[in-house]
Amino acid sequence: MTTPRQRAIQIAGATMGDLVDFWGFKSSTGRIWTLLYLSTAPLSADEIAERTGLSTGAVSMGLTELERWGVADRAVLPGVRKRHYRAETDIWGVVRRIFRERELRLVGKARDRFQEAIDLLEAIEEPTEEDRHALERLRGLLGLATLGYSMIETFAKVGTLSLEPIRGVLSRGR
Secondary structure (H helix, E strand, O other): OOOHHHHHHHHHHHHHHHHHHHOOOOHHHHHHHHHHHHOOOOEEHHHHHHHHOOOHHHHHHHHHHHHHOOOEEEEOOOOOOOOEEEEOOOHHHHHHHHHHHHHHHHHHHHHHHHHHHHHHHHOOOOOOHHHHHHHHHHHHHHHHHHHHHHHHHHHHHHOOOOOHHHHHHHHHOO
């Protein structure tokens, strides 16, 4: 029989799984992290598999992914040889780290590609109206990507973000 606490952990784990799935991570990593986060003590991979219903392979891959992103780490328990894991509890730190390592790279790549497209159009000796139109729109996209990069970079460093600067860039693209 499931206790209210166990059911609450299942609900929270499924919810976190849905959230991280939306952001491109496997939902199982969200379930594992939630279990670790809500646990009062570090857990072994076997305990995680038993409590989540995930296979040992899925737990192993999930723990590797969580460690890689710095959202879980191994805990050393005196006299215990089996590996145990605990969640990083600084949630804002985790979010900022992921933004810095993943989203910043993605937006930076988009910015570079928009610039590449602009360079191609600017190199046309006799641009058509369509070329000029595309160039103008691409410059708007480059401006948005540059602003997005700056905002993500600021958020990753400071932990706060204002969306006000986006309004002007978005309205210019009409």
